[in-house]
Amino acid sequence: xxxxxxxxxxxxxxxxxxxxxxxxxxxxxxxxxxxxxxxxxxxxxxxxxxxxxxxxxxxxxxxxxxxxxxxxxxxxxxxxxxxxxxxxxxxxxxxxxxxxxxxxxxxxxxxxxxxxxxxxxxxxxxxxxxxxxxxxxxxxxxxxxxxxxxxxxxxxxxxxxxxxxxxxxxxxxxxxxxxxxxxxxxxxxxxxxxxxxxxxxxxxxxxxxxxxxxxxxx
Amino acid sequence: xxxxxxxxxxxxxxxxxxxxxxxxxxxxxxxxxxxxxxxxxxxxxxxxxxxxxxxxxxxxxxxxxxxxxxxxxxxxxxxxxxxxxxxxxxxxxxxxxxxxxxxxxxxxxxxxxxxxxxxxxxxxxxxxxxxxxxxxxxxxxxxxxxxxxxxxxxxxxxxxxxxxxxxxxxxxxxxxxxxxxxxxxxxxxxxxxxxxxxxxxxxxxxxxxxxxxxxxxxxxxxxxxxxxxxxxxxxxxxxxxxxxxxxxxxxxxxxxxxxx
Numbered sequence: 143x144x145x146x147x148x149x150x151x152x153x154x155x156x157x158x159x160x161x162x163x164x165x166x167x168x169x170x171x172x173x174x175x176x177x178x179x180x181x182x183x184x185x186x187x188x189x190x191x192x193x194x195x196x197x198x199x200x201x202x203x204x205x206x207x208x209x210x211x212x213x214x215x216x217x218x219x220x221x222x223x224x225x226x227x228x229x230x231x232x233x234x235x236x237x238x239x240x241x242x243x244x245x246x247x248x249x250x251x252x253x254x255x256x257x258x259x260x261x262x263x264x265x266x267x268x269x270x271x272x273x274x275x276x277x278x279x280x281x282x283x284x285x286x287x288x289x290x291x292x293x294x295x296x297x298x299x300x301x302x303x304x305x306x307x308x309x310x311x312x313x314x315x316x317x318x319x320x321x322x323x324x325x326x327x328x329x330x331x332x333x334x335x336x337x338x339x340x341x342x343x344x345x346x347x348x349x350x351x352x353x354x355x356x357x358x359x360x
Numbered sequence: 361x362x363x364x365x366x367x368x369x370x371x372x373x374x375x376x377x378x379x380x381x382x383x384x385x386x387x388x389x390x391x392x393x394x395x396x397x398x399x400x401x402x403x404x405x406x407x408x409x410x411x412x413x414x415x416x417x418x419x420x421x422x423x424x425x426x427x428x429x430x431x432x433x434x435x436x437x438x439x440x441x442x443x444x445x446x447x448x449x450x451x452x453x454x455x456x457x458x459x460x461x462x463x464x465x466x467x468x469x470x471x472x473x474x475x476x477x478x479x480x481x482x483x484x485x486x487x488x489x490x491x492x493x494x495x496x497x498x499x500x501x502x503x504x505x506x507x508x509x510x511x512x513x514x515x516x517x518x519x520x521x522x523x524x525x526x527x528x529x530x531x532x533x534x535x536x537x538x539x540x541x542x543x544x545x546x547x548x549x550x551x552x553x554x555x556x557x558x559x560x561x562x563x564x565x566x567x568x569x570x571x572x573x574x575x576x577x578x579x580x581x582x583x584x585x586x587x588x589x590x591x592x593x594x595x596x597x598x599x600x601x602x603x604x605x606x607x608x609x610x611x612x613x614x615x616x617x618x619x620x
Contacts, residue, residue, distance in 0.1 A: 162456040292483040
């Protein structure tokens with residue numbers, strides 16, 4: 143490994159998503175973003191971010207077209223560090239109701255549903271995340287701190303052991319999902335001020351800590 | 361619980377903030393990026409850049425401003441003024457904008473709303489509706505204005521609000537041109553009427569002169585967010601003062617420093 147690779151963070155580019163903001167957050171924390179739609183490069187990366195904006199079914203489709211589905215499955219299976227944002231969280235579930243019923247990756251069982259009526263949709267703005275575990279992703283972040291959300295659908299995992307944070311927006315939704323070294327947030331940490339950047343810092347620290355384990359295993 | 365948002369608006373022309381500011385602690389108060397960063401640090405929930413010149417050259421300058429701003433400001437950025445095509449939208453989103461505000465172009469070509477919503481997601485398409493009150497019997501009515509408030513269209517604002525949402529708008533930015541610049545408060549009737557009509561969030565704009573006005577827009581007007589320019593630019597109130605005031609009156613607000 144080249145020494146210059148050590149600060150690289152690979153951001154998956156699938157033709158949508160707020161890549162710029164995610165890349166800017168990574169730069170702010172002293173890392174170097176590598177934006178790529180090449181599955182081999184993602185597979186070879188140390189630390190991966192899956193950004194998300196738009197519809198889950200479209201995102202699943204775009205990722206499949208790129209040959210990225212198998213890569214994402216493998217990253218999760220091998221417990222490699224992956225941060226998934228917004229729709230990036232939603233695609234991890236079994237299926238989505240958005241635009242009809244569409245299968246997603248099924249990495250975490252459960253369904254992506256439309257937010258309930260009787261309130262403004264999209265759920266847009268700053269809302270509190272209730273921490274359901276004392277996971278290190280929350281280090282330095284008080285319980286019920288506010289993060290920025292912008293979405294009309296939400297993840298409802300049937301495996302609640304993966305739910306690390308919840309948010310009340312008409313329904314109590316899963317706002318942080320964790321499975322081994324997959325950390326997924328329904329909110330946009332790159333748009334959530336200091337605490338959002340703190341999520342990135344915590345994720346990157348966890349990712350760094352997981353590296354030696356990975357090398358010995360290989 | 362979703363908090364109400366406080367959104368400073370920066371009117372920009374040829375790369376400079378138009379309304380003067382009295383912040384003496386800024387090196388250059390006319391630099392939109394520096395002002396945006398200042399508001400970010402003060403705890404603004406979101407920022408709106410409006411290119412009021414809306415010339416082709418201005419658009420290029422705005423791309424540069426958005427790029428530089430998104431490098432240091434980690435809250436949502438909304439950009440409007442002179443955006444006329446899905447290509448214009450993409451350029452701004454790629455530069456780091458999170459939302460695109462369209463106004464005249466949406467009235468002239470409503471399909472632009474749908475195109476934007478389909479390609480980029482409803483959450484990033486904000487339709488800005490400039491209005492003027494009409495007297496027509498006892499019922500209040502509002503007419504849609506375009507071209508920066510200069511051109512009446514004969515279109516009913518409440519109808520246009522619903523239509524915009526039907527076409528895919530994820531949010532509405534309502535401005536009363538009767539109230540704008542008057543500092544006598546938002547048009548609460550307009551805000552409430554449209555907020556009750558549509559299912560998407562509504563941002564109230566035009567007329568803020570005091571913190572009580574912000575409160576009224578959020579409570580009586582049932583707005584989800586309030587936008588203001590001069591009360592913040594001239595330093596009449598800081599973002600923090602506004603937020604502490606609203607929180608003290610029972611509004612759900614994100615206070616930086618307490619929770620973050």
